[in-house]
Amino acid sequence: GNSVTQMEGPVTLSEEAFLTINCTYTATGYPSLFWYVQYPGEGLQLLLKATKADDKGSNKGFEATYRKETTSFHLEKGSVQVSDSAVYFCALSDPVSGGSNYKLTFGKGTLLTVNP
């Protein structure tokens, strides 16, 4: 079956530090990959996505590259801000195993805290 493994948190950084949150996946087909962000007390928001190998998703200074050879989709940001403090979820959508339904499989989430 499908699975997503992301680095366990919490991750605590100082403002302007470099961020990496690792994500690896297992899928039977050719999945699409996503990073979602959840700010305190809110629902999940799509941060970025990639639909095929070597695609790079980017948004708000965050980037992730779809690496088929290492089955990874690591999230990076060059200089984090206090406002980036949130929980980050890696997810995949595998049309093969999901049949016609394209269900999302989520990692367990990584809590990021950025201190001033």
Add this chain to the structure above:
Amino acid sequence: DAGITQSPRHKVTETGTPVTLRCHQTENHRYMYWYRQDPGHGLRLIHYSYGVKDTDKGEVSDGYSVSRSKTEDFLLTLESATSSQTSVYFCAISEGPGQGINEQFFGPGTRLTVL
């Protein structure tokens, strides 16, 4: 932001009582989903719908039922709530496979406490 609302936003109930959570969308998306979020588990799919009156089970469906009589509404029912169903419940919508990828949009969540 996608037009998704959930009601109620917070609810406290007692073990054994029935509870219904509502998800309402204004995007006319075909697919709707119910997830629960628990510490250490991330998000887990309870049930989903791929059209009016078309629903199917997710990975943690025991103790839950759903109904979708209109495109815009997806109801989640706990027939007899248990303390293990204390959680935050999220509704999500997507346009479905016709768009190539399943980008899902999430509602604000409902925090349910079962005493």
